[in-house]
Amino acid sequence: MKKKLVNNPDHVVEEMVEGIVLADPDKLSKVEGYNVVVRKDSPNEKVALVSGGGSGHEPTHAGFVGEGMLDGAIAGDVFTSPTPDAVFEAIKAVDGGKGVLLVIKNYTGDVMNFEMAAEMAEAEGIEVDHVVVDDDVAVEDSLYTTGRRGVAGTIFVHKIAGAKAEAGAELAEVKEVAEKVIKNVKTKGMALYPCRVPSAEESTFTLDEDEIELGIGIHGEPGTERTEIMKADDILDELLGSVIEDLPYESGDDVALMINGMGGTPLMELFVANRRANQVLEEKGINIYKTFVGEYMTSLEMAGVSVTLLKLDDELKELLDAPTEINIMK
Amino acid sequence: MKKKLVNNPDHVVEEMVEGIVLADPDKLSKVEGYNVVVRKDSPNEKVALVSGGGSGHEPTHAGFVGEGMLDGAIAGDVFTSPTPDAVFEAIKAVDGGKGVLLVIKNYTGDVMNFEMAAEMAEAEGIEVDHVVVDDDVAVEDSLYTTGRRGVAGTIFVHKIAGAKAEAGAELAEVKEVAEKVIKNVKTKGMALYPCRVPSAEESTFTLDEDEIELGIGIHGEPGTERTEIMKADDILDELLGSVIEDLPYESGDDVALMINGMGGTPLMELFVANRRANQVLEEKGINIYKTFVGEYMTSLEMAGVSVTLLKLDDELKELLDAPTEINIMK
């Protein structure tokens, strides 16, 4: 996959951010000089939610900026965490005096850059706290690693913490509910075909014509296993099986289900995947409270799917259902 | 692209339709024995809107079934128009006594199969009328062809006719506004990479690693021109140029803009395209009333983009803005 609909790869993130804001100019604005998208009505008198990371995961993150979800999003270079000054600009733009919660995906670079930004903001008297999302069950969670990666489960953190903030909660309460989501959300993904960053000559990884990769990350980082291509139902059984046994999700649990396309997967295939996920969950007695099928956390044009479960209690259900301007989370 | 997330290709449409309904079981239901999706609350006391066609264009058509848009959608085999009996079932399921409008995309097969279904329905005393969408400016519109193809502009017909029906209009009025949309909507698309139907061994067409196809249809039908890969801005200038001069859209016009991904295009690239489209329209003095960026009318995993303009008057604006359950059209 050499061809791309881009101009100069060095400017692709900036041009994308301009395109995002131009698609919804009444509600979004760009922070001058930075690849930062914020709600046009910022700052609001509420706890503000800020997230961000490398680009290439669209609609994450800027696509979730809007009432009921994020107040600001920082777009780093493709697959590269943004720098602290950009994060700091986002924080300043959205802080309405009630403090800012940073939602960070668990990558060393993201964590450090956001922490530095938090220090900068605190030095200016802005109250800042953060949570780190690590929902990818494909990575071993041990004291001897940097821990699990943050992937599609992040969207549920944005939605639920966003609703809590919108409801007028304090920073500590918003953080608390975000951490409840993080504790109850698990994801596993796979790839059929790799992606290529606009500035690179080659794909980050390669897969043979009869090979797939299970447990892959959203930057084409290696997964847990390379196997022969299987049929969709078997792939789903494998992904969902790992997710279910990890928490574990049990009979009688209410869950939100996300079938997330990695960027190059036809929607047709995501619905075939959703069918099997429903069958498996029904067999296990796990109740689907709400289903999300589509592209939420992509990896450029990677073909593949990830499956996310979030275990819900009454509070999380209410916040998941709360109104938001973000169409694909309604 | 040989690998797909499917089971038996012969059952892919049926499994997809099951997956679609399972994703939204409170609002959608499947007509038993047919690949037909209808609003669960059907029939309603209003003019009903039915569309459909070959599968592989998701979210079209079933993804647009819901309050404010379609009442029913028929999913044919991949890239093959559905049969009249399935269309007839959809008509029967949604008719609430005020008649049914069929929205047909201009392909010989679609037109004939829907017309036969209409005859069947009329024989049972159901009032049926139809419109034929032909927005693809890439095809020459002459008396000596079957005319232009129906592509992404169809979504605007669904939205606006759907809103009119929801508002309580009569069949003739709904048809009239649908035809107004058809007269004012134009589209042109292009492909960077082809798609492959699940049952086939090979892609419908091939493109070299430095080649793109302009004016391509949504089934990989040949376009107007094969050229070397160009940068995004040049591609947009070309597509939008053809669209603008066709109606023509003129300085002072208000338009809705749709930047539609063909299935395998990263959202990042669609936003880069949107940026250029905004620049071009601004230069020409054409006002963008509302922008839609995303996947609306796809062609499986084809990589590429189409650009649609709809010229709006006050009536069309109001109907475009009218509430709908369909998230991506809000």
Next chain:
Amino acid sequence: MTEKSKEILDKLADVIIENKKHLTKLDSAIGDGDHGINMARGFKEVKEKINGNNYETNQELLKSVAMTLISTVGGASGPLYGTAFLYISKVIPDADFTIDSLIEIGQSAVDGIQKRGKAEQGEKTMLDAIIPAVDALKESKENGDDLEEALQKCKVKAEEGMKATIPMQATKGRASYLGERSIGHQDPGATSSYLMIKTIVDELYKYKD
């Protein structure tokens, strides 16, 4: 009486199914590469349908074939062939076929296809195989040919008609999007029509005495 018709239709279905790849390949060149798939899907159903049911009359039998094609083929060819068989079902006698009854059958097929598809001869469609075949029968009638002779001429004309689609530019159906680029390819629908006519002729020939 329906036994003989059933056998002909069964054989006709086999021929279409055997030619699935061939028809699909022709459609890949100027259409969307599914004509063989569509037709084979439909005629597989036809075989099951007619062999699993008893029909009192040829009319009933043909109507059943028509409805099966209509509800399983899809695409452009589904309604066209479906309507052709539906129109045929209205005129087909239970008596042995004569040149007269064959003309009536053929003309009904053409009427059905034209009613549905609004195409004329020369637009690079199935009609380019069927119309010459019906014309041949009419000519035979005027010339006073016997049935055997008439059938042979009918088959030859259908084949010539099919081949005559090669230099034509399509102005109907999906191939018309190609404009001039549709020239030089044989039309898939004309090909499936020829295969059907050929099979019917060959089968009738078997029973000729």
Next chain:
Amino acid sequence: MTEKSKEILDKLADVIIENKKHLTKLDSAIGDGDHGINMARGFKEVKEKINGNNYETNQELLKSVAMTLISTVGGASGPLYGTAFLYISKVIPDADFTIDSLIEIGQSAVDGIQKRGKAEQGEKTMLDAIIPAVDALKESKENGDDLEEALQKCKVKAEEGMKATIPMQATKGRASYLGERSIGHQDPGATSSYLMIKTIVDELYKYKD
């Protein structure tokens, strides 16, 4: 005084930019293939920044370098090297470097990187090149080596440390996702650290008298 430091930093930037492909390739094997891209982007900015400005003190100069790296490199290496230079800026003298001041500078870099990244020696990171280099300076001080000797030993130890990352299993950063599969590859961050230390040593050596 800042002229000499500027020259060293300018040379250091050149070396990193020259090694863009090499560092990226190392990162492709066990990371996400952007270390060289990230570092080159940052040090290109550093060159522009320092050559376009006048600085009164080395502290000012180093702080400017730190802030530039922090705001342009991104990824994991941006905040780590940025913090290292920020910490260095707090201790760097304007006087000629001595073993003592070099130890203080090196230790500040280590402190900054550890404050930010919370890694220890042996986790297959940049620290595996830097810590041995600082330890060498400390040893030289105890042994009473002269500056020249100390610098040479420092460079050798940095290179040994970089190479020692090859058999290590990564437990920090992106490479840790690979688990045992990270073994057998040289760490890109340790490599860029070695290149910086080598350049500084070579440049100081030039001015040694």
